[in-house]
Amino acid sequence: MTAQQLEVNFSELINKPKATLAGLAGAKRILLRRRDAEDLLITTAARGEQDAQIMSAETRMLVALVRHDAAARALFLEIIPEAFPWVRFLPAESVRAFAAELAEVLPAAESLGNMSAVATTIAAWQHTAEVHSDPELLAALTSDSGEDHGPVPEPGTAG
Incomplete structure (x- = not known):
């Protein structure tokens, strides 16, 4: 509290x-x-509206800076590991892909007034970093054994 x-x-x-x-x-x-x-x-409704307006302004300013200024883009990439320490497990090209996707999803989600897509994007990349942090899991998921394990059942059905 x-x-x-x-x-x-x-x-x-x-x-x-x-x-x-x-x-x-x-x-x-x-x-x-x-x-x-x-x-x-x-x-209160007033506080909720105020918070939404502030988040909207912050999002629009950040995205505008990243889109229009090369130095801001470089800084954005530089601070990503500070904001999201788990990106250290991602390959460099994946960190850049995460930053680009985040910069695209933020204004789109903000325009809808629903930031859940941002949370989903962050969670998906965090799970990817978790895979990269475990060498055995990464090897298991990226190896091409050539073996077909058959069809995958629909989610929610008994397999």
Whole structure:
């Protein structure tokens, strides 16, 4: 919990709604802990809109810098390992591919107001780095044994 975030159990909101929501006066948001489901985040509509506007401006400025300035592109590539330490396991050309894909997905996702595609892109590249970090797994996944293991069943069906 931070000074900007109040954490309460969901039952507290149900039992004492006014007192719980009054916590928004001193915090930017309330994190509702739920036992049997994903936690919820409550904030004011004005704060949510403000946060979205800030994220949108940051995204547009970053992408514009990277697209229009060679030095900014070089710096973007240089800081990627600091922002995402796991890229150190990727080959250099994959780090460049990740940076390029991130620079493409950020403005597209921002234009929709849904950043989940950015999270998916980051997670996919992180999983790729995990494979590269394990020499045995990398060898198993990249070797061409020539052996066909047959058809792959549809997801969710018994194989």
